[in-house]
Amino acid sequence: MVIGYTKAANKQGRNTRNMEIGIVRGISDIIERSSTIKEDKRPADAKAFASATASAFTFWLILKTFS
Incomplete structure (x- = not known):
C-alpha cells in the first residue's frame, strides 16, 4: 500500500499541497480496487x-503539515 501512496504522490509533484492530493488519490485508488477471486474479495464494510x-489519516497529515 505504501508503494501506491508514493507512486500517486510522485505523479502529483514535490509541492506539499500536491503531495497531499497525491496521497489522497493513492488511498482512493486502493479503496476502489476489487477482485474477482473469491478469497481476495474484501468484506462488505471494508470500503467504508x-x-x-x-x-482520518489525511486530516492528520494536513494538520501536521500546517502546524
Whole structure:
C-alpha cells in the first residue's frame, strides 16, 4: 500500500499541497480496487472502513503539515 501512496504522490509533484492530493488519490485508488477471486474479495464494510481511515489519516497529515 505504501508503494501506491508514493507512486500517486510522485505523479502529483514535490509541492506539499500536491503531495497531499497525491496521497489522497493513492488511498482512493486502493479503496476502489476489487477482485474477482473469491478469497481476495474484501468484506462488505471494508470500503467504508478504508474511507473513514483514509479521511482520518489525511486530516492528520494536513494538520501536521500546517502546524
